[in-house]
Amino acid sequence: xxxxxxxxxxxxxxxxxxxxxxxxxxxxxxxxxxxxxxxxxxxxxxxxxxxxxxxxxxxxxxxxxxxxxxxxxxxxxxxxxxxxxxxxxxxxxxxxxxxxxxxxx
Amino acid sequence: xxxxxxxxxxxxxxxxxxxxxxxxxxxxxxxxxxxxxxxxxxxxxxxxxxxxxxxxxxxxxxxxxxxxxxxxxxxxxxxxxxxxxxxxxxxxxxxxxxxxxxxxxxxxxxxxxxxxxxxxxxxxxxxxxxxxxxxxxxxxxxxxxxxxxxxxxxxxxxxxxxxxxxxxxxxxxxxxxxxxxxxxxxxxxxxxxxxxxxxxxxxxxxxxxxxxxxxxxxxxxxxxxxxxxxxxxxxxxxxxxxxxxxxxxxxxxxxxxxxxxxxxxxxxxxxxxxxxxxxxxxxxxxxxxxxxxxxxxxxxxxxxxxxxxxxxxxxxxxxxxxxxxxxxxxxxxxxxxxxxxxxxxxxxxxxxxxxxxxxxxxxxxxxxxxxxxxxxxxxxxxxxxxxxxxxxxxxxxxxxxxxxxxxxxxxxxxxxxxxxxxxxxxxxxxxxxxxxxxxxxxxxxxxxxxxxxxxxxxxxxxxxxxxxxxxxxxxxxxxxxxxxxxxxxxxxxxxxxxxxxxxxxxxxx
Numbered sequence: 001x002x003x004x005x006x007x008x009x010x011x012x013x014x015x016x017x018x019x020x021x022x023x024x025x026x027x028x029x030x031x032x033x034x035x036x037x038x039x040x041x042x043x044x045x046x047x048x049x050x051x052x053x054x055x056x057x058x059x060x061x062x063x064x065x066x067x068x069x070x071x072x073x074x075x076x077x078x079x080x081x082x083x084x085x086x087x088x089x090x091x092x093x094x095x096x097x098x099x100x101x102x103x104x105x
Numbered sequence: 106x107x108x109x110x111x112x113x114x115x116x117x118x119x120x121x122x123x124x125x126x127x128x129x130x131x132x133x134x135x136x137x138x139x140x141x142x143x144x145x146x147x148x149x150x151x152x153x154x155x156x157x158x159x160x161x162x163x164x165x166x167x168x169x170x171x172x173x174x175x176x177x178x179x180x181x182x183x184x185x186x187x188x189x190x191x192x193x194x195x196x197x198x199x200x201x202x203x204x205x206x207x208x209x210x211x212x213x214x215x216x217x218x219x220x221x222x223x224x225x226x227x228x229x230x231x232x233x234x235x236x237x238x239x240x241x242x243x244x245x246x247x248x249x250x251x252x253x254x255x256x257x258x259x260x261x262x263x264x265x266x267x268x269x270x271x272x273x274x275x276x277x278x279x280x281x282x283x284x285x286x287x288x289x290x291x292x293x294x295x296x297x298x299x300x301x302x303x304x305x306x307x308x309x310x311x312x313x314x315x316x317x318x319x320x321x322x323x324x325x326x327x328x329x330x331x332x333x334x335x336x337x338x339x340x341x342x343x344x345x346x347x348x349x350x351x352x353x354x355x356x357x358x359x360x361x362x363x364x365x366x367x368x369x370x371x372x373x374x375x376x377x378x379x380x381x382x383x384x385x386x387x388x389x390x391x392x393x394x395x396x397x398x399x400x401x402x403x404x405x406x407x408x409x410x411x412x413x414x415x416x417x418x419x420x421x422x423x424x425x426x427x428x429x430x431x432x433x434x435x436x437x438x439x440x441x442x443x444x445x446x447x448x449x450x451x452x453x454x455x456x457x458x459x460x461x462x463x464x465x466x467x468x469x470x471x472x473x474x475x476x477x478x479x480x481x482x483x484x485x486x487x488x489x490x491x492x493x494x495x496x497x498x499x500x501x502x503x504x505x506x507x508x509x510x511x512x513x514x515x516x517x518x519x520x521x522x523x524x525x526x527x528x529x530x531x532x533x534x535x536x537x538x539x540x541x542x543x544x545x546x547x548x549x550x551x552x553x554x555x556x557x558x559x560x561x562x563x564x565x566x567x568x569x570x571x572x573x574x575x576x577x578x579x580x581x582x583x584x585x586x587x588x589x590x591x592x593x594x595x596x597x598x599x600x601x602x603x604x605x606x607x608x609x610x611x612x613x614x
Contacts, residue, residue: 029298036291052294059301067308081256085290088260096279
């Protein structure tokens, strides 16, 4: 999502597009938070949290069109945090399933 | 020291600030490597090495403190790592408190009857890495560093919960680790979203600079309503899922129920020491210009936490769960008191003073209770039940007295926990009298829960029923540790003036 947003921002129409991207990011954030809080499937929960991070990254990339390059660097840090979460989540889920659970929380 | 072109990228201040953190990371890595080469029976070496890491880190911190002492002005704030980390008085005090808490964690594990996987390499490394993240959270003045360190704390604490039991155990520790991971990461994600909005408005990642821009925009009325709505929703998520302000998350009582006492101390005593400096930096400084949006959230979340915590603690049969709900009740009380300071152009000093007087007292009392819990448990392989306390005064008088002192401090009776509560109630009374009455009422309900436990400990009938229950499994060392914590609670209650002066110095009041 981040490279796509960068590409879109580089192709012009920055102000209108930025407003659109902010709106999409807001929707993505609400959807992600709801998924993480209310779904019971562990993988969907992880995806919900990742969507929350993606929404923040999208905002940062959109804002960096107006505010400078820092936002994109910040977004990369968030992507790394997401990767760390995913690795840890997979490890915990695998261990939990191995210890006799059915994988549902 | 470094010279030439590199001097501008790595200054002496950077070196002094980063040294305690680098030492913790090095010791964590070293313990992991050492653990692969040692037999299981030598695991105590991991604990002693970790304690040595804490000592080195404390020495490096004291070096940074001495370097920032000015002959006329005393302690001067030290900026480092491109202004992302600031060693001010709050950071210094919180770091010292965190180092002490972590030392207590290792001392409990080394000297008490530890569980099988405590003091494994992964356990010790997770504690040190969690501490590293916590120190960075406390000192961070930049959005990126703050988020990265928050994520480190969440990952390290999840790992700690998971590895404190053997990997093939069917125990609930994996569920607990999973819940902590999801709740903590969601909290970090919501905070990341707030920061992304703040960056979009201000173009800054430095917290104070962003706060300045936000204040200017609020004055001119240039902040869109959608921004405020999204920030409110995200702040609700952060407050609801952030571990120490945990009213909405169900993971904490669940995870603490089965966790080892050392893990409980790290979670229940360590996290408030991080969360409140963070809350003050985040809500009391950076987002203070939008206080009109934030205060109703504090009130709602605080009341929810206070009511649910105070009522739920009355119904608990497990001592760890009882203490977890007690901590939720305390978090609600603190949040309500904190909201009382959001009245003027700057946060009112009384509320902040109350928060910082109450949080250390809370941490001391919770750490002491969790450290004492294996000594009063009827079964060595399980955490203590509330029923195990019945007749304790007649079986193990010394432990019963210590537990009474710690519970009394938690309850807000005139010990260490009293003065913070009193100051917070005063601040709340001035700002919102009705809320102060509600907070006082639910504090009384919580007091009933604590008193019930104390009365149960004195119950002679129960002591006769419990004849044949194995006596305490404590060692003199761990008792001495709890005795020290209880003594601190007593002394801080009797002589509150030095504590108050210290907190005022810390907050520049």
